[in-house]
Every structure is written in C-alpha cells, then in structure tokens.
Amino acid sequence: MTEGQEAAAQAVETAVEAAGNWARAGRHAGVAGAAIGVVAAGAAAGVAIERLTVGRGMRRRARLALDAAGPYGTLRGTPGAAIAEDGTELYYEVDEPGVETGRPEKDGHPGKSRNGKGGKADRSAKPVRGKEARAAQEAQGGLRKRLSAALGRRATAPTVVFSHGYCLSQDSWHFQRSALRGAVRTVHWDQRSHGRSSRGHGQIDGTEPVTIDLLGRDLKAVLDAAVPEGPIVLVGHSMGGMTVMALADQFPEYVAERVVGVALIGTSAGRLSEVGFGLPSMGVKAFHWLAPGVLKALGWQREIVERGRRATADLFAGLIKRYSFGTPEKVDPGIARFGERLIEATPIDVVAEFFPAFAVHDKTEALVAYDAVPSLVLAGENDLITPADHSRTIAEVLPDAELVCVPGAGHLVMLERPELVNEHLVSLVERAGAAARSSRHARA
Numbered sequence: 001m002t003e004g005q006e007a008a009a010q011a012v013e014t015a016v017e018a019a020g021n022w023a024r025a026g027r028h029a030g031v032a033g034a035a036i037g038v039v040a041a042g043a044a045a046g047v048a049i050e051r052l053t054v055g056r057g058m059r060r061r062a063r064l065a066l067d068a069a070g071p072y073g074t075l076r077g078t079p080g081a082a083i084a085e086d087g088t089e090l091y092y093e094v095d096e097p098g099v100e101t102g103r104p105e106k107d108g109h110p111g112k113s114r115n116g117k118g119g120k121a122d123r124s125a126k127p128v129r130g131k132e133a134r135a136a137q138e139a140q141g142g143l144r145k146r147l148s149a150a151l152g153r154r155a156t157a158p159t160v161v162f163s164h165g166y167c168l169s170q171d172s173w174h175f176q177r178s179a180l181r182g183a184v185r186t187v188h189w190d191q192r193s194h195g196r197s198s199r200g201h202g203q204i205d206g207t208e209p210v211t212i213d214l215l216g217r218d219l220k221a222v223l224d225a226a227v228p229e230g231p232i233v234l235v236g237h238s239m240g241g242m243t244v245m246a247l248a249d250q251f252p253e254y255v256a257e258r259v260v261g262v263a264l265i266g267t268s269a270g271r272l273s274e275v276g277f278g279l280p281s282m283g284v285k286a287f288h289w290l291a292p293g294v295l296k297a298l299g300w301q302r303e304i305v306e307r308g309r310r311a312t313a314d315l316f317a318g319l320i321k322r323y324s325f326g327t328p329e330k331v332d333p334g335i336a337r338f339g340e341r342l343i344e345a346t347p348i349d350v351v352a353e354f355f356p357a358f359a360v361h362d363k364t365e366a367l368v369a370y371d372a373v374p375s376l377v378l379a380g381e382n383d384l385i386t387p388a389d390h391s392r393t394i395a396e397v398l399p400d401a402e403l404v405c406v407p408g409a410g411h412l413v414m415l416e417r418p419e420l421v422n423e424h425l426v427s428l429v430e431r432a433g434a435a436a437r438s439s440r441h442a443r444a
Contacts, residue, residue, distance in 0.1 A: 072338040073171035075178060077188065082225035084192065084201075084218050086208060091196040092189035092226050093170065097157070098182055143179050143426045156437045158231040158260050159185040160429060163219060165238030165266070166354055167346040169195030172237065174338075175418030176425055184429060187226045191239070192218055193350045203353050210354045212361045215239070216246025220254070223247075231436040233261035233429055237414060238386055239354070241267025242361055249366035256369065261432025263376040263425060266383055266411050268390035269397070270362035275387060326382030326410035335415050367397040374431035375401040376424055380409030380416065402428070 077093035084090055160180060162173045170188035180186050190197040192215070202208030223232065236244035241264040248255045268275075321328035324339045375398050379391035388405045395403040404424055406417055414421045 072174050072334065073342070075171075075174060075181070077186075080226055082189075082218075082221040084221050086200065086202040088192050088201045088218075089198040090189060090192060090218055090222055091198075092187055092222055094226060095177065095181055095186045095188075097185050143183070143422060146426060146430065156231070156433070157184060158233045158429065158432050158436055159187060159227045160233045160235060161187045161189075161219075161223065161227065163189065163234070163236040163240030163243045164191060164194070165240050166358075167194075167343045167351060168237075169342060169345065171195070172342055172412070173235075173414065176235075176414060176422055179418075179422040179426070180429075187222070189219075189222045189226070191215060191243070193353065194346065199350075200353070210357050212239075212242045212246045212357050212363070213250060215243040215357075216248075216250050219243050219247050220251055223258075227258075230258075231260040231432070232258050233263070233432045234259055235263040235265070235425065236267060237265045238267050238411065239358075241265060242269075242358075242363065245269060245363035245366050248369035249363055252366075252369045256372070259370070259373060260436045261374045261376075261428050262370045263378065263428055264391070264394055265376075265378045265421070266380060266386050266391075266413055267394070268361070268386045269364040269367055269394050271390070272358045272361055272386075275385065323384055324410055324412040325416050326380045326406075326413075327408045327416075328410075330408075331416055339412055339415055364393075364397060367394060371398055371400070374428055374435055376404070376428045377401045378404040378406070378413065378421065378424060380406050380411060380413040382408060383411045383413070385411045 077095040080092050080094060082090045082092060162170065162176065164170055164172045170190050173188060177186065177188060192198070192200040192210075193203065200208075200210065202214075203210060208214065234244045234247070236242070244262060244264065245267075248259075320340050320343055321331070321336055324343075325331045325336065328336065377391050377395045377398065379386070379388040381388050391405065392403065395401050402424065404420075406413055406420060409417050
C-alpha cells in the first residue's frame with residue numbers, strides 16, 4: 001500500500017469514527033436522530049477528502065500556533081456582577097474613560113467560565129506589525145480623539161453598553177472595545193450561560209425556557225447594576241440586538257428616559273423561521289422542522305457530542321467560516337480562528353436551550369421606542385444567518401436610522417470589517433452625545 005493510500009485509509013477510518021459519535025448522539029431521537037446520521041455521513045466524507053491533502057497533525061499544529069500567537073479576546077475591564085430575576089449571575093466588565101483598566105490578562109487566560117465549559121480568552125491571532133500596526137494604531141487614536149472632543153464633559157457623556165450574540169461572548173467586541181478604550185465609558189457583559197456568566201438557573205432546574213424577553217430583562221438587570229445613572233447607548237449584535245429590542249418592548253419608559261442612541265448590528269426583528277441559511281428550498285424546510293429536535297437530542301448526549309465536535313474540528317472550522325464571514329478566504333486566519341474559539345466555547349446543551357427562542361422572536365413593534373434617538377443599523381450583505389434584508393426592514397421602522405449594508409461581509413461583520421464598524425459606531429456615539437447634551441439643556 002502506498003503512502004497516499006495509507007493516508008486515505010486512515011482519513012476515512014478516522015472520519016467514519018467521528019460520524020459514529022454523532023450518530024450515537026442521535027440514536028434515540030427518532031427522525032431527528034436519522035438527520036444526525038445523514039449529517040454525520042456528510043461530515044465523514046468532507047473530513048476524509050480534506051485529510052488527503054492536509055495532514056491532521058499539521059492542521060492541529062496550525063490551530064495551536066494561532067491560539068498561542070495573538071491578543072484577541074484578552075482585553076479586560078473592572079469586573080462586576082448583576083443578578084437576574086431567577087438568581088443567575090450575569091458577569092460584566094466596565095472600561096472607564098481615561099483609565100487603564102483591562103490590560104491583557106497574564107498569559108492571555110481570563111480563567112474558567114462558569115457556563116460549564118472552559119472559557120479561556122482567545123489569543124488566536126498573530127500580532128500585526130509594521131505599517132499595518134501603525135496604521136491601525138493611528139486610526140484608533142484618531143477615533144478616540146474624535147470622541148473626546150465630541151463628548152466634552154463626562155457628566156453628559158453616554159455609557160456604551162455592548163450585548164453580544166448567540167454562541168459568542170463579550171470578547172466578540174474586541175476591536176470595538178479597543179477603539180473606544182479610554183475615550184468613553186463602556187460596559188461589556190456576557191449573556192446568561194455564555195462566557196463568564198453563570199448557567200441560567202431557570203434552565204438548569206427546568207422552570208423557565210430561554211426567551212428573548214428573558215434576555216431583555218437580563219439586560220435591564222445589567223444596566224441597573226452597571227449604569228445606575230446617566231445616558232446610555234445600546235449596541236447589540238445578532239441575539240444581542242434582539243435583546244436590545246426586548247428591553248424596549250418591556251421597559252419603554254426606561255428606554256425613553258435613559259437611552260440616547262442604539263446600534264443594531266447583524267440582527268433581526270423577526271421572521272427568522274423564514275431564513276434560508278444558503279440552503280436549497282427543501283433543505284430550508286427540513287432544517288427548520290428538524291433542528292429543534294436534533295439540538296435537543298444532542299443536548300442530552302453532551303459528552304458524546306463534544307467528542308464528535310473535537311473529532312470533526314476541521315469540518316466545523318469550515319462551517320463556522322462559511323456562516324461567520326462573507327468572504328472567508330480574505331479573512332485573516334487569526335481572526336477566523338478567534339471566531340471559531342468563541343463559538344467552540346459554547347456547550348451544546350446551551351446551544352440547544354437558546355435555539356427555540358429565535359423561531360418565535362418578533363419585536364418589530366418594539367422598535368418604535370428607538371425612533372426618537374440616533375440609531376445605526378448595520379449588516380453584512382453576505383450574512384446567511386440574519387440576512388441584510390432583515391436590517392433593511394428594521395431601517396424602515398426607524399426611518400432616521402443610518403443604514404449600512406457592507407458588501408462582502410458576513411454575520412461577524414464586527415470582526416470581518418472592524419475599521420468600518422468602528423467608524424460608524426464612533427459617529428453614532430458622537431451623535432448620541434450631542435443628543436444627550438441637548439436633552440440636558442432642554443431640561444435645565
């Protein structure tokens with residue numbers, strides 16, 4: 001047997017073993033289990049083909065090198081905790097203007113998360129050096145100077161609160177956090193069962209399912225703890241944007257009194273059950289019908305599934321890139337790996353707990369609460385998860401919003417096109433700061 005044949009045989013054997021792990025996870029799930037088996041077979045074939053061209057050890061060494069090289073996800077601030085209505089501890093961090101909080105943690109490791117899976121900060125990017133580094137630093141320095149000049153006195157300057165998306169954490173805002181650092185007060189929090197926040201108590205004991213309304217009340221608890229006074233700019237990506245909408249739906253008076261600006265990035269106000277995810281029409285119907293049951297079955301078999309995820313790491317890396325970035329071939333490998341690490345850190349049972357909430361999400365009417373404040377609606381044109389048309393729909397409800405659809409960008413647009421997102425975000429904060437000052441003068 002030639003060396004190439006041996007490699008092929010080993011690749012197929014390893015991939016089939018991985019497929020078996022996934023199939024066992026769905027054995028007792030009826031039709032959903034059959035779907036898992038089909039997906040597993042496809043995964044096995046894809047992994048086998050890839051392993052014929054690139055050795056498994058080489059790919060593993062490449063991932064480890066990316067994990068060890070860069071600073072992404074290591075920015076830290078002053079920690080705090082808010083307590084949700086069911087007792088869940090919600091972790092947040094505050095970056096104060098002009099204060100050097102949040103230097104990268106020693107060895108780049110923020111410690112173990114409390115959501116049931118290790119939550120090490122990601123260092124998965126090779127530091128940018130030379131001209132690119134200087135250009136990036138100069139751009140960020142210019143943004144900070146703009147903000148400092150625009151906001152003026154801190155008494156009227158807003159606090160910018162970032163809400164992250166599904167299967168991510170506060171670290172997904174790495175580039176935006178870095179750009180605003182020292183110029184304006186910012187709050188970054190982890191949604192329940194994500195990042196360093198605790199597992200949702202209501203979900204552990206089975207007394208309450210995850211809903212977007214629940215996440216809106218979680219955000220209110222964080223705001224009460226971290227921003228007890230002063231104007232607020234809310235920034236939400238994907239599920240975080242839906243959380244911001246749920247806040248307005250349940251606390252419209254609070255929003256009218258405190259919120260002076262809002263950014264809704266790569267998100268949706270509803271109709272997510274119609275999203276095609278880049279699949280053919282029959283595949284879309286099958287996905288929406290089978291996905292809740294499949295994920296529930298996987299959640300019951302967490303240990304087997306996690307083994308499957310590790311065994312098919314290459315397959316999942318490809319899927320994550322496809323659904324995270326609009327032009328994955330142009331994304332820096334370190335940033336791509338950073339995105340993978342964020343998603344990998346979410347346990348499968350948490351994925352399963354949250355997924356059903358999106359099918360019934362509908363907050364279109366709640367958006368009018370933000371019509372009176374400066375707003376930014378931004379999306380990637382190639383977003384397969386929350387398509388850009390959903391952002392256009394939001395902008396129709398908020399006619400004065402700045403609508404930005406980024407050509408070639410995908411769902412993680414804030415990682416794929418950070419400079420552009422930063423520029424528009426700084427512009428929003430400037431407008432919100434001016435609105436806050438005008439409101440203060442009007443009340444005086």
